[in-house]
Amino acid sequence: MTTISAGSRRLWRTSPLTYIALILAVLSSLYPLYYMFVIATRSNDAINDTPPPFTPAGAFGHNLGRALDNETANLLQGVINSILVSSVVTVSVVLTGSLAGFAFAKLRFRGRNALLLFVVGTMMVPTQLGIIPLWSLMQDFGWYDSLLAVTVPFMTSAFGVFMMRQYASSAVSDELIEAARIDGCSTWRVYWNVVLPALRPAAAVLGLLTFMQTWNEFVWPFAILSSENPTLQVSLATLSYAYYTDYSMVFAATAVGTVPLIVVFILFGRQIIGGIMEGAVKA
Amino acid sequence: MSLSATQAPPSRGAPHRHAQPKRHRFSTRLARIDLKYSPYLYIAPFFVLFAIFGFYPMVWTLWMSLHDWDLVGAHTFIGLDNYTALIKDEYFWNAVRNTFGMFFLATIPQLLLALFLANLLNRPLLRMRTFFRMAIFVPNVVSVAAVAIVFGMLFQRDFGVINWGLDLVGISPIDWRQERWSSWTAISVMVDWRWTGYNTLILLAGMQAIPRDLYEAAAIDGAGPWRQFWTVTLPMLRPTFIFVVILSTIGGLQLFVEPLIFNNGNILGGTQREFQTVQMYMFEKSIHNLSTAGYGAAVAWALFLMIVIVSVLNFLITRRSVK
Numbered sequence: 001m002t003t004i005s006a007g008s009r010r011l012w013r014t015s016p017l018t019y020i021a022l023i024l025a026v027l028s029s030l031y032p033l034y035y036m037f038v039i040a041t042r043s044n045d046a047i048n049d050t051p052p053p054f055t056p057a058g059a060f061g062h063n064l065g066r067a068l069d070n071e072t073a074n075l076l077q078g079v080i081n082s083i084l085v086s087s088v089v090t091v092s093v094v095l096t097g098s099l100a101g102f103a104f105a106k107l108r109f110r111g112r113n114a115l116l117l118f119v120v121g122t123m124m125v126p127t128q129l130g131i132i133p134l135w136s137l138m139q140d141f142g143w144y145d146s147l148l149a150v151t152v153p154f155m156t157s158a159f160g161v162f163m164m165r166q167y168a169s170s171a172v173s174d175e176l177i178e179a180a181r182i183d184g185c186s187t188w189r190v191y192w193n194v195v196l197p198a199l200r201p202a203a204a205v206l207g208l209l210t211f212m213q214t215w216n217e218f219v220w221p222f223a224i225l226s227s228e229n230p231t232l233q234v235s236l237a238t239l240s241y242a243y244y245t246d247y248s249m250v251f252a253a254t255a256v257g258t259v260p261l262i263v264v265f266i267l268f269g270r271q272i273i274g275g276i277m278e279g280a281v282k283a
Numbered sequence: 284m285s286l287s288a289t290q291a292p293p294s295r296g297a298p299h300r301h302a303q304p305k306r307h308r309f310s311t312r313l314a315r316i317d318l319k320y321s322p323y324l325y326i327a328p329f330f331v332l333f334a335i336f337g338f339y340p341m342v343w344t345l346w347m348s349l350h351d352w353d354l355v356g357a358h359t360f361i362g363l364d365n366y367t368a369l370i371k372d373e374y375f376w377n378a379v380r381n382t383f384g385m386f387f388l389a390t391i392p393q394l395l396l397a398l399f400l401a402n403l404l405n406r407p408l409l410r411m412r413t414f415f416r417m418a419i420f421v422p423n424v425v426s427v428a429a430v431a432i433v434f435g436m437l438f439q440r441d442f443g444v445i446n447w448g449l450d451l452v453g454i455s456p457i458d459w460r461q462e463r464w465s466s467w468t469a470i471s472v473m474v475d476w477r478w479t480g481y482n483t484l485i486l487l488a489g490m491q492a493i494p495r496d497l498y499e500a501a502a503i504d505g506a507g508p509w510r511q512f513w514t515v516t517l518p519m520l521r522p523t524f525i526f527v528v529i530l531s532t533i534g535g536l537q538l539f540v541e542p543l544i545f546n547n548g549n550i551l552g553g554t555q556r557e558f559q560t561v562q563m564y565m566f567e568k569s570i571h572n573l574s575t576a577g578y579g580a581a582v583a584w585a586l587f588l589m590i591v592i593v594s595v596l597n598f599l600i601t602r603r604s605v606k
Contacts, residue, residue: 130340277488
């Protein structure tokens, strides 16, 4: 941060109005989430109360139990599937992203710039454009209602490649790679022993973003999975369509889908936000 | 790949500069091959997966859109018939109208608010800055399905919190799902809640990249905070702003989950299709009705074209007006 001279300090003083506006923004950001937890801990008839309930009560376990017992939604299966899919996709995106990012940043090969441009270009194309053929491709593969359908197509990402490439160009010095080469490292050894450890901070951010995004993915799983073998989001949708009058149960389930991400965000929010802001400036 | 094993050894006795043990020569050759070809191996996973799951379906969508294509039956080539039918399709234009209506209703307040909040967060002496940034960004962490479920409840007619709040200030309850304007408003609120914080951070990042001395100079010239915002921040922020606008456009025109869950999974978007979006119409015509997949594919390409056109327009307008 630049130091600010005493003269301009007065000019920059933050007025109370700034804080009031920011606190209002924070309250409206947090209220719907708080409301979700309040309803999730109450019996269903509390919904009709006026004024609406504003404090949590003790029925969360009961509501969650009803959500887990619900046979049409398969919530527990959804949680397990979501953990599985998100983990595999995250590890894969980080590995393929760092590998390709390393190649684009530090290795010399024919067509490097054109290929990189192509990767960036693919980020502009909306994924929904191919959703109908992708759906029928999955039928041909026999992947309908299979976790493979929501995992394999997302095991690499253009954003991941680009982000790792940007980071590798500045974070890994050419001298370090040369030194490893002289010591007799193959390119793979250079990647595994020198580059990957150096990329760790960016890899962590990419991993967190990928995990959250995969966990929250809705449209494609909704199209290709049934409620027999859902991801968490599909299970939530099933539950809310079929039981939209039983709010306390639906909200208990929604809370289960939301809590893990909020915990991750509280633990790593600083890094996540830093990564997003850095990505924005570089892009 | 043929390796050195098949080649004749260099003649003995000839003065050879690279007189090395055989093993070593083999490994340098291997190293050269490694240097030359391994980069392709490293970038291959992206290109292979993109080719199968990205590029191929995209081209296939175009091909499908030229057919009367039943996903489980016959495919008859009909040229541009799907597109001419699309132009006359009332439901399609209804979906276009809804999509753009909600896009404008959501995007404009959202970007103004994000700009305002980013400007507040950019005050150099602000306390608790990390807390504010995190709290404002939290909604973006929540899944869109969860958002839609919670807001669906907040926007209930009989016992929703929003109507209760409106009642306090003397406005009679609104049936949010009933009318075009009310459903558009409710859905736009969901979108704004989820994305304002994200856009705020991106704009803030852009603001922080502006050199501080520009502000110092403006301050010396007597410009107050408001004046500085107009004469320094906004013009310098142009590239970031274009980025945010284009991102919002791509997202906004693909609106799908919020209106879908808002109406409990009904793909028609309200009894009179009051809030059916183009993306929902595409689903209605393809995955919900396999026999009209070719027509659905035409809807998909029409949507893509709209996104491209609006992005280019955005780019031109933003570039001009902020200058």
